[in-house]
Amino acid sequence: MGIPKIEFLGAAGTVTGSRFLLSCDDTKVLVDAGMFQGLKELRLKNWNPFPIDPQQIDAVILTHAHLDHCGYIPKLVKDGFEGKIYLTEFTGKLAEVVLLDSARIQTEDAKYAAKKGFSKHNPPKALYEEPHAAKAVQQFSVQPFRTRIQVAEQTFVTFFPSGHILGASFVEVEFFGKRLLFTGDMGRQEHPLLVTPDKIPSGHFDAVITESTYGDREHAPTTTVFETAINETIDRGGSVLIPAFAVDRTEVILVQLRQLMETGKIRRVPIYADSPMALKALSFYRKAIDEDSEEIRDEIVRDWADKDPFDPGTLVELLTVEESKSINEPPQPCIIISASGMATGGRVVHHLRNMLPNPKHTVVLVGYQAIGTRGRRLIEGETEVKMHGEMVPVRAQIEQIKSFSVHADSEELIAWLKTASEQPGQVLVVHGEAGAAETFSDRIKSELGWKSHAPIDGEAVTL
Structure with missing residues (x-):
């Protein structure tokens, strides 16, 4: 042998x-x-x-x-x-x-x-x-x-x-x-x-x-930077874009946003989940909760038997490209969660292209950003990033929240x-x-x- x-x-x-x-x-x-x-x-x-x-x-x-x-x-x-x-x-x-x-x-x-x-x-x-x-x-x-x-x-x-x-x-x-x-x-x-x-x-x-x-x-302890960034952005009439991995990170962010809205720590504004993949993944998390899967914490199944832990009442799920395009110029401040998490592809790139040049908006990065990704370049303070073959100026506020890992x-x-x-x-x-x-x-x-x-x-x- x-x-x-x-x-x-x-x-x-x-x-x-x-x-x-x-x-x-x-x-x-x-x-x-x-x-x-x-x-x-x-x-x-x-x-x-x-x-x-x-x-x-x-x-x-x-x-x-x-x-x-x-x-x-x-x-x-x-x-x-x-x-x-x-x-x-x-x-x-x-x-x-x-x-x-x-x-x-x-x-x-x-x-x-x-x-x-x-x-x-x-x-x-x-x-x-x-x-x-x-x-x-x-x-x-x-x-x-x-x-x-x-x-x-x-x-x-x-x-x-x-x-x-x-x-x-x-x-x-x-x-x-x-x-x-x-x-x-x-x-x-x-x-x-x-x-x-x-x-x-x-x-x-x-x-x-x-x-x-x-x-x-070591991961940084949970801070109030996330809620502060959201509130300050909304108060100046801007919107918050959160590039998030479609699988799990979107779900974790939605749970956190619901808790922050229900406790009054952030303004109650529309939350747009703009990733067909994330929405399919979300349906599997809901299925696991409904079926009392061994992977789900007991308290989630117990406390949310009659409620959706992902929706504070303002969640809008965008499935089509047309629905996604409808929030390119949102009529009021909102929170957009879109994939991919490192801003390398998917619908979030189109939102970035639209929002990065505007200083009233904020981009909140909530996941690991590998070397060479667009998300990593934003964290490192680059003043312009390449998207679809052209350079886009970065004037929006950029925040990185590490406690969601x-x-x-x-x-x-x-x-x-x-x-x-x-x-x-x-x-x-x-x-x-x-x-x-x-x-x-x-x-x-x-x-x-x-x-x-x-x-x-x-x-x-x-x-």
Whole structure:
């Protein structure tokens, strides 16, 4: 028998493109298959040939439905992957929405680039199209939490709730006699809707592969900056634009806005949820609450049995492009929540183009902004940003609110790792920007006394 190994084909030295290939002899299993986002040099990696023929992959294990973990799956399918994609119920529901939306946006962007002539491809092309995403969905194999299943030769998988987004899991993988733990994206203790992450299963793990998105920092405590920014903007006759990830972040923001309006802390104005994907995701969160899903906090089910926790009475859900365009010049101050969360694509780009030049408006960034994204450039104070091939001046107020993160920070990650009953053989630190992963790896070594390493892109580690 060969020696099992893991190859880091993404999310090593960066927070995007999670792709971890387990191989032993002829067996090959991929944990996550995410898209690279952010810097152009990273995005271009999506176009590189996959290191092995996708037909050779026996199975894909998906931790959750965010694009940087699942967005590359249709490309694998397009190139010949025909195996099953193992995931939980709500990861399946959300990933279907995310992947079909990703395919649609890529196709639309390619058409727009061809029309405007600002792409280097001739003709501009999409990485994959909707038929590839639809085929990928047909390969989903939905699994319950905490149930051990076989996915390939000498390969067994168990999903555990991670509290990051609906359906999100950390995953135990038994691979040719080696016991591995993949955190995926680890959630926090106080998600407003989801239960706290499960503790680490007992026993010895040969390797723990942990994310480190916030591995070099702690989340700022909740402040009043969010409500202050909203009230000051409304008082000067402006509107607030919140670029938000369609899956989970929009739901978290809506819960917070409802609470702030009901307690009188912010003005009661229209809230426009302007993302078809976010609205589909919202319907799954409502379904999970209605069905008393094990992922939902008991108090949410109990306290909101007869009410919608996402709507303070002013929520307007915009489904069509025409409805979206209707708020380009809103007749009164309002709050607009629109995807994508890093302002890289989707309807929010059109709202930014319209609102950024006007100093009465405010853009509130509530999620992680990867290097190279439009959101990151706004945070860093750039006076103009490029959109659809032209430069747009930035005169609107820009605010970043860090307390909405649903990623565990360094303290929370360490506390969760301490729930292990035994010291693992090694810890491999991924899914952090260069510096964050190394810092967190050093902290694991110094505080826990564990063997730890932050792999580089393309590195292979024997197990």
